[in-house]
Amino acid sequence: MSFISIEALCKIYPGNPPVKALEEIDLEVAPGEFIALLGPSGCGKSTLLNLIAGFERPSQGQLLVEGTKVLAPGPDRGVVFQEAALFPWLSVWENVVFGPKAQGIATNAYEDRANEMINIVGLGDFKNHLPVQLSGGMRQRVGIARILTLGSRVLLMDEPFGSLDAQTRLTMQELLLSVWQQLKPTIIFVTHDIDEAIFLASRIYVMTARPGRIQAAIDVPLGRPRTVSETASEAFTSLKLQILNLIRR
């Protein structure tokens, strides 16, 4: 059984004329799979992510996560937002434990896990800092730690490293890969950066704009665990070329 199963999914925004954001999307994601949604801005990739997250409702079609219809956002599907979306009035620690606390889980039931996740993302020394005192990359680390603490089986990531500088972005990509290797969550990663999609994902869904459609599903032939040196490999470059040709057409 697929972990996430999407069939003939459409999203139409009412208006005059109505805007077809997504058309006939079919997608199957296996548990523990790392997939990327790749496409230009306006191709509906963020809309698709919002539908899976439960922030928006589909106009037509079926959307199942673990066999259950998605009706609302929930802790089983953790979202990492483009600008982290941390609560600026809460410390790193308070941000990370917001979910379990809101759900009324006893402190001792999440404390160890939260500490572990904060350490995994390398923020052990910053627990009492406020988000405003952190750099963009560190804020995204908090965003990742909080959904790992949540125990989400699916991580939905909406161009999370898009606003970071190149060097920080690479560090964050490596961090994400190592988190994925350790915990094996299912990851749906939205990006418009071809290199990023190839470096991270096992399979890439290339999307086109107006209406948003999946144009191709491409398996990434690189092994695991991946290192940055592979971005210079033959397989990497030829795949990049293949995707570029797809997008240009």
Added chain:
Amino acid sequence: MGILPLNSLRRMILGIIVPVLILIVWQIVGSRPNMAGILPPPTQVLDGWHGWIFGSPGLGLNPYLGTWLSNVQYSSVRVAQGFFLAAVVGVPLGLLIGWSRHIQQLFDPLIQSLRPIPITAWLPFSIAMFGIRDMGAIFLIFLGGFYAIVVNTTQGARDVERNLVRAALMMGASRRQLLYRVVLPAAMPSIFTGLRIGLGISWTAVIVAEMVAVKSGLGYVLWDAYYVGRMDIVLADMASIGIMGFLTDRLIVFIERKVLVWRILQSH
């Protein structure tokens, strides 16, 4: 070393030049015999003020001697009561209006249609309803503070970043938790803006109310002193109101700095 203190000294000197000039001109003009009873010079105002504060109240010809503190207290307590009421009603109501479309539809038309009526226009109504008593003044102060607080709080609650709400929902927060763990803290900067504006209007309201609707407080003394030609007390009273308004505003800013540390760090 040297540059910074010199600069701030320079700024201080520049800042007091015009006020000092005005005081000098005022002293000269106010000392002319034909200005008696219209514009007392600063020295006379200070003298009157001194007696108003420190004089011993008695049956003498000066009914104001030693009554300053109690009048400041009367006005302050009224402001505190009316403003407290305005905050207690205005903040939760503003949050709910900004948060829920139903509550907005229920209250917003009423508030928006009553708001253009100046609080001074409510004065006769207030006296008719509450008589020449504290309640009349407190009602006006409440009303004056309430609009500013409710409107700003509503705006703050409405402007909460959408992704913060989504993040909270994604982490399993209920709608109630959303209100007091996300919307309330996110609206806090706007709430404080509303409180500061509301407090200023509350001081306006207390003076107006005391001039007409009650027989004590700084507003009452202001009007009473004018009627008996004690312009020195009138001016001292005006200055007292200004000082009280300034101090209470500083008090809110002080609390704001304690509560909104995250916000202050953000703007640096």
